[in-house]
Amino acid sequence: MSELLVECAKRLKLSQLRSHIEELTAEEVQFLEKLFTREIEQREQSKLNLLLKQAQLPQSGQEPYEWQHVQLPKTISKEELLDGAFLEKRENLILYGGVGTGKTYLSKCIALNAITRYGHKVRFYTVAGLVNQLIDANQKGQLNRLMNQVDKLDLLILDELGYIPLGKEGAELLFQVISMCYEKRSIIITTNLQFGQWNHVFGNQVLTEAVIDRLIHHSHLTIFTGESYRYRHSSIRS
Structure with missing residues (x-):
């Protein structure tokens, strides 16, 4: 046979x-x-x-990732990061650093591996973009539908936390998403703000502390140093 x-x-x-x-x-x-x-x-x-x-991943180049300005915690290796081992444990990644230091690009690399190697369901949002969708869905009575879409994911990527304040409704809705994901799926957050500055985004100290508490319980903090990739390759610099 x-x-x-x-x-x-x-x-x-x-x-x-x-x-x-x-x-x-x-x-x-x-x-x-x-x-x-x-x-x-x-x-x-x-x-x-x-x-x-x-997944709605951002369009960007396919060049090899440059690791010399990335400080990984002792809790996770480069291989575990790219292989998505943290996904099986429902752990989070917080990618912190200045503008243009490679946070978004690394999150895309991780997402591509998660999809192409393991068939994981991934969705990429800018924080502002997701919050706008949440507010719009809430006003139209369609919030449960959007939440159900997130609930089916293996990995949620929230890019650019810290660029704009969210407002009361947006902050509360984003908190709902993060709470729903807690210990059920992994989240990658890219941010240019230290935790102590997140209150400027959420506008409420109690809410900010609740968000941080859920994110850092099972997480790996990766720090990006160096100058902006776009600035290093800009004609203005020369």
Whole structure:
């Protein structure tokens, strides 16, 4: 009996065929193996394309990541970061550093690996973009629908925390998202602010402390130093 054909039939949920494989000729087995293998490959590629589309990752270059200005904590290695080992533990990443130091690009690299290697469901938002969607959905009575979309994720990326204050409604809605994710899925946050400055974003000390408490309970703080990548490659500098 062809083990390959049995496995293909199982993956394609062709239970009736599996019970009749022994009745097939060698030529029929060979033909079906090629046919089913091609079908599985096409389905996997379609699934991958859909996951990449749904992730809404930012457009950027594909050059190798430069690690010389990244300070990793002792709790996680570069390999564990890129392999997404923290996802299985429902841990968070907080990427802290100045503008243009590579925080967003690293979060994209991690997301791509999580999708292409393991088929994880990922969604990338700027904090401002998500908050605007939350407010709009709340006003239209569609907040549960948006929350359900987040609830299906394996990894939520919140980019650019700290660039603008969120306002009372936006801060409270973002807190709801973070609370919903707590110990259920991983969050990556990129920020240019130290924890002590997050109150400027959330506008409420109690709410700020509650957000930080949930994020840092199972988290790894990675610090980015050096100057802006865009500034280093700018014609103005020369």
